[in-house]
Amino acid sequence: MLTVTDLSKRHPNAVRAVFDELAFAVAAGEIVALVGESGVGKSTLLNCIAGLEPADRGAILIGREARDIVRLDEAARAALRAASIGFVFQAFHVLPTLTVAQNIAVPLLLSGLAPGEHQARIEALLARVGLAGFAQRWPPSLSGGELQRVAIARALVHRPALILADEPTGNLDPRTADEVLALLLERVREEHASALIVTHSQHVAQRCDRILTLTPDGLQ
Amino acid sequence: MTRLAWWLIRAQFMTRRTATALSMLAIALGVALGYAIHLINTAALADFSQAMKSVQGEPDAVLAAKDSAGRVPLALINEIARDPAVAIVAPVIETRVRVDHAAIHSGAPVKLIGLDIFSAAAVMPKLLPRQDSGGAGMFEDGVHASPALLARLQLKVGAGVTLTRGAARWRTRIVGDLPAARPDDLLLVADIAWVQARFGPPDAVSEGRLRLMPGTRLASWLETWTARLPAGLTLRAAADDTQRVSNISRAYRVNLNVLALVALLTGAFLVFATQLTAVAQRSTQFALLGVLGLSPRMRLLQVLFEGLAIGVPGAALGLALGYGLALAFTRVMGGDLGGGFFSGSTPVIAARLLPSLSFFALGCAASLAGALYPAWLNRVQPLAQALKTGFAQRPPAVHGLYARPRRSVLIASALLPLAALGLTRLPALDGLPLAGYGAIALVLVLGIAVAPLLTQIVFGAVARRALSAPQRVAVQNIVQAPLMAQVAASGLIVSFALTVSMVTMVSSFRLAVDQWLDAVLPAPLYVRSKGMPLPQELLAALERGAAPFARIERSAHGALSLDPQRPAVVLLVREMRRADAAARLPFTGPVVAVATDRVPVWISEPMQELYRLAPGQTLRLPLLGREVDTVIGGVWRDYSRQFGAVVIASDDYIALGGQFEVSDLALWPRRGEEAAAKAWLAAHAAGYGLDIAESSEIRALSLSIFDKSFAVTYALEAAAMLIGLFGLAVTLAASVWLRARELATLSALGFDRAMLTRAVMFEGALIAGIGLGLGLACGIAIGAILTHVVNPQAFHWRMELTVPWLQVLLGAALTLAAGIAASRFAARLATRLPAAQVLASAQ
Known part of the structure; x- marks a missing residue:
């Protein structure tokens, strides 16, 4: 579901590469934690995988069709993200001016799913993330944990092949973090998606299937 | 996708x-003004054209004298009628008479038209009398009156009336009416021989109106006959008359349309400021949508959709508002928008589909244009960075522009003024000052382009000084956030520049008109008849010693057609000696001495501009049925007759064979007898429908007409300033909003709310100061272009540039105060949330 080969990235005018010739894969249904010290390039790697930053060399194959996001133009990268990738962020990033249901519907609209199927899918997913009855609520009225549940529902609603999560529990208290993480892992496994979770938390990493450690010398 | 776009717009x-x-509202205002001007003008021209056709009929060509005192010989009419290419020639005599019935007077003179019934039936059917009104013949011994005139005089068919023109006076009867005349036409029609016998001229007519045989090429026929015409006559295509009417008001219309365009552009600027700040404030949201898969094209289109969502209702509202304005304006000001071109008419406003759609599209286009740059900025925002840190004011794609601002701005600073200067040297294009308008646009672009460099220089210098903490924060923010500062300053630069320029132009013009009125109204009292000679009784009474006047100056008016495409030039025959010319007219330059055997004339400034003439030149004038070589003795200032005027001394005119039919009097009462003089005039002029006015009344009326014609301009100035201030407030608020976390951090570090407010207010004051400074410089430059380029080219008037410093500086101070108040409001918005809450918030 995600295959990274010989991936290299150097920021303009930087003395050394952020990473050089990285290679790893995440199988379908597998959840991998990506850990490493601050500044080592975890977010840059995640951005490259999502096609938000260009890689200098290498390939990143995503989804069942194994499309190489590095070789795609900007519009095609956006289309691939819309169809095959779900995102969960530390800062939730739930749109405050749309209702909970509308927030979750965004990936469905972007992936072109017929509107008739939206409501049933959103309501089912809201029930599974523990937010039944929240469809018409506005984000500013929700707690941090509830917002992250909305974000998880949004990441899964279009049944992507790959979930990218950047510190998904970083803004939550330990008990809520635990609940949210459990929910995320459970739903990812249920959807048989692949997931790459960037985290500083050993507790989060330990609950994943595998841990990749990014160091200045590469992946360990 | 449409659903998502709609959600985001909502x-x-x-x-x-x-x-x-x-x-x-700003878009609506721009569309409304443009649309109203279009509706009024279209209706006024149609109305005027219909009125002209009602009297003139629908001939193919018109044969007339170039001089209003000239005549067309009947022999020539007969010769043309024998041309096989001519279907019919309708001879016409037109004159103006006063109509009296017992104690009822017509007031203003009435047009009396003499027709040949048979030719008129073919060419001017609307002037035919009622078929059953006559007895033995179509035209009896008497006149036929239009319904409007009968109503005005409260008379019925059969009433006896006295017709007076100068010394000629005839008693006659109204023998019928004119059922097809327009409801507002004040007309008398009679048999041409009847009119000729009473008011002249013998063996000649005023005009010949021609219909050609089907298949005749009008242009070549006109060319052939024009070459054979005697001097002093002109043969023109009747269609040119409509064009000439349109030309009369064209420059005025274009000027108003430019003002409407300015209003629309300020609307576009407001959309720009609104959308830019909207994009900045939602940059994280747009970045998230981009990450989730919203394509770059759709991120661009979304902002354009939002611009369109402002433009569509704005333009629709503008059409409705414009229609209402057109109705209101025609009721209040008539069809000429205060320009004085078609006075008296109240045209019918009618909306048509295609022009309405065009103005609607223009409003939408302006709104889209305003949203274009914000949309592009949204398109190029780096997603990962925007998601993490918010709006990037310097996206990667525009780094190059900011990397070497000094060089590009310095080049622009050198080239743009040269280009603007070059444009001001170009002549009018097709009678319109298009290059002048281009120069104005360049000055505004220069002002906006120079703003970042000036900001850098000024704030670079300020930053090197010891500053308080709030001041340092303000200065650093302007240096670090150039886009928002530039947008805020740009709004003020443009709006203040336009305001200063219009105030300067109007003030210069008003002062010039004021001084000119001093020069052209030397006498305390004036008497004027309306288009006909003054009554002989009055003139005779003035000659008698009992009249309480120390000095009397007589003058007469005529019209000379120098170019069929242009309105006629006014001929002023004045009782003055050649040697007195310098003292009697407000000359703009030296007066040329003219040899005694030559005829001197003095031309007005508009005539000099329109016909490219100069003092000392020989000017061939169509006078008294022939071409007369005159010498231009000088050029005098005239703000009254836009299409030119020429003065000739009455002695010279009489020597050339002209008849000095006095229509205007300037009167100097004897010392101490001012009141008696007015009473004398009132008694002697009673019943003649004359205008009698003191010079102070004429001055007050002239200045009031001046102010009325610039009323739209004042309203637009106010709108422009409000929009500029609103742009400043919006961008400052957005800039502060974007730095909410930074301000919260400062608060956590020890800034109290007052210090933060002071910092934001200081920032607002600095930006407003830059905007106002540049706006003032640009405004004076634009004022100079309007005064020295646009006015002479569009209206053929010249004047000195006078900057009303008190008004301008007061306006700047008020704007600065308003800008600081807007900053205070923005600061209060930004600091109302507890710092801890802001710092803890996700965005």
Whole structure:
């Protein structure tokens, strides 16, 4: 579901590469934690995988069709993200001016799913993330944990092949973090998606299937 | 996708109601003004054209004298009628008479038209009398009156009336009416021989109106006959008359349309400021949508959709408002928008589909244009960075522009003024000052382009000084956030520049008109008849010693057609000696001495501009049925007759064979007898329908007409300033909003709310100061272009540039105060949330 080969990235005018010739894969249904010290390039790697930053060399194959996001133009990268990738962020990033249901519907609209199927899918997913009855609520009225549940529902609603999560529990208290993480892992496994979770938390990493450690010398 | 776009548009409108509503209103205002001007002008021209056709009929060509005192010989009419290419020639005599019935007077003179019934039936059917009104013949011994005139005089068919023109006076009867005349036509029609016998001229007519045989090429026929015409006569295509009417008001219309365009552009600027700040404030949201898969094209289109969502209702509202304005304006000002071109007419306003759609599209296009740059900025925002840190004011794609601002701005600073200067040297294009308008646009672009460099220089210098903490924060923010500062300053630069320029131009013009009125109204009292000679009784009474006047100056008016495409030039025959010319007219330059055997004339400034003439030149004038070589003795200032005027001394005119039919009097009462003089005039002029006015009354009326014609300009100035201030407030608020976390951090570090407010207010004051400074410089430059280029080219008037410093500086001070108040409001918005809450918030 995600295959990274010989991936290299150097920021303009930087003395050394952020990473050089990285290679790893995440199988379908597998959840991998990506850990490493601050500044080592975890977010840059995640951005490259999502096609938000260009890689200098290498390939990143995503989804069942194994499309190489590095070789795609900007519009095609956006289309691939819309169809095959779900995102969960530390800062939730739930749109405050749309209702909970509308927030979750965004990936469905972007992936072109017929509107008739939206409501049933959103309501089912809201029930599974523990937010039944929240469809018409506005984000500013929700707690941090509830917002992250909305974000998880949004990441899964279009049944992507790959979930990218950047510190998904970083803004939550330990008990809520635990609940949210459990929910995320459970739903990812249920959807048989692949997931790459960037985290500083050993507790989060330990609950994943595998841990990749990014160091200045590469992946360990 | 459409659903998502709609959700985002709705959310945007709900969260930014005031800014969105004001942007819509600004677009509506621009569309409304342009549309109203179009509707009024179209209706006025149609009305005028119909009125002309009602009297003139629908001939193919018109044969007339170039001089209003000239005549067309009947022999020539007969010769043309024998041409096989001519179907019919309708001879016409037109004159103006006063109509009296017992104690009822017509007041203003009435047009009396003499017709040949048979030819008129073919060419001017609307002037035919009622078929059953006559007895033995179509035209009896008497006149036929239009319904409007009968109503005005409260007379019925059969009433006896006295017709007076100068010394000629005839008693006659109204023998019928004119059923097809327009409801507002004040007309008398009679048999041409009847009119000729009473008011002349013998063996000649005023005009011949011609219909050609089908298949005749009008242009070549005109060319052939024009070459054979005696001097002093002109043969013109009747269609040219409509064009000439349109030309009369064209420059005025274009000027108003430019003002409407300015209003529309300020609307576009408001959309720009609103959308830019909206993009900045939602940069994280757009970045998230981009990450989730919203394509770059759709991120661009979304902002354009939002611009369109402002433009569509704004333009629709503008059409409705424009229609209402057109109705209101025609009721209040008539069809000429205060320009004085078609006075008296109240045209019918009618909306047509194609022009309406064009103005609607223009409003939408302006709104889209305003949203274009914000949309592009949204398109190029780096997603990962925007998601993490918010709006990037310097996206990677525009780094190059900011990397070497000094060089590009320095080049622009050198080239743009040269280009603007070059444009001001170009002549009018097709009678319109298009290059002048181009120069104005370049000055505004220069002002906006120079703003970042000036900001750098000024704030670079300020930053090197010891500053208080709030001042340092303000200065650093302007240096670090150039886009927002530039947008805020740009709004003020443009709006203040336009305001200063219009105030300067109007003030210069008003002062010039004021001084000119001093020069042209030397006498305390004036008497004027309306288009006909003054009554002989009055003139005779003035000659008698009992009249309480120390000095009397007589003058007569005529018209000379020098170019069929242009309105006629006014001929002023004045009782003055050649040697007195310098003292009697407000000359703009030296007066040339003319040899005693030559005929001197003195031309007005508009005539000099229109016909490219100069003092000392020989000018061939169509006078008294022939071409007369005159010498231009000088050029005098005239703000009254836009299409030119020429003065000739009455002695010279009489020597050339002209008849000095006095129509105007300037009167100097004897010392101490001012009141008696007025009473004398009132008694002697009673019943003649004359205008009698003191010079102070004429001056007050002239200045009031001046102020009325610039009323739209004042309203637009106010709108421009409000929009500029609103742009400043919106961008400052957005800039502060974007730095909410930074301000919260400062608060956590020890800044109290007052210090933060002071920092933001200081920032607002600095930006407003830059905007006002550049706006003032640009405004004076634009004022100079309007005064020295646009006015002479569009209206053929010249004047000195006078900057009303007190008004301008007061306006700047008020704007600065308003800008600081807007900053204070922005600061209060930014600091109302507890710092801890802001720091803890996700965005």
